[in-house]
Amino acid sequence: MILAVDVGNSNIVIGAYQNEILRFVARISSRRDITKDELAVQLKGVLTIYNVVLSDIEGAIISSVVPQITMVLSNAIEWLTGRLPLIVGPGIKTGINILIDNPAQLGSDLLVASVAAIAKYPKPIIIFDMGTATKIIVINQQGSLLGGAIFPGVRIALDALCDSAALLQQVSIDAPKKVIGKNTQDSMKSGIVFGNASMIDGMIERSEDELGMKCTIIGTGGLAEEICRHTKHEVIYNRDLLLDGLYLLYKKNVINA
Secondary structure (H helix, E strand, O other), rough: OOEEEEEOOOEEEEEEOOOOEEEEEEEEOOOOOOHHHHHHHHHHHHHHOOOOOOHHHOEEEEEEHHHHHHHHHHHHHHHHOOOEEEOOOOOOOOOOOOOOOHHHOOOHHHHHHHHHHHHHOOOOEEEEOOOOOEEEEEEEOOEEEEEEEEEEEEHHHHHHHHHHOOOOOOOOOOOOOOOOOHHHHHHHHHHHHHHHHHHHHHHHHHHHHHHOOEEEEEEOOOOHHHHHHHOOOOOOOOOOHHHHHHHHHHHHHHOOO
């Protein structure tokens, strides 16, 4: 069994692959001050819930955009399992030609998502990763990573709106019945859900115009499922895209190395 762990700004997502199958997905909160002991306790609890014996874990791979957690998590996994995790970063084999100005600046989450998308879907590809930030990555017909865009995530935008406007209260992130809201709550929901869906449609059109061809559109991340079901373009939702990319990288760098 191989552990695949994606550390984001809000959550640490844990997946376990056995015989090419993703057995489970679990989430724990990301805390920058978390200790090795705390992480080990949480990880062991997750594995126990899913009836995983520590001796069954043959290896692990980590992608992290939170440097304060990366080595703490690596040490916790090694302490629990006796296996030193592979960490996505410089020197790892990806098979992707990265064409941004400084490839070292590319977030490991975007790299991992790109690996999975290229393996699973027709190119060219546009990926929308909707978590703490909403990130767009564009892959051309040759499988090269061209670049993308980053802007405030859905939840961050909603929190900022409520914090800055005294009369606006938090609402759930689900679509109202109509775009034209008849009350404050529905108006806010319309802006958050339909507004972000329209943003996705607009960025798809602009990106396809630059490429000069239609693309496969992939949505992933915690908030993508609700938003992407309201786009005018077809968006394939893949909840486990990053975990799948991690597993593919582990096989490329360890199993098939």
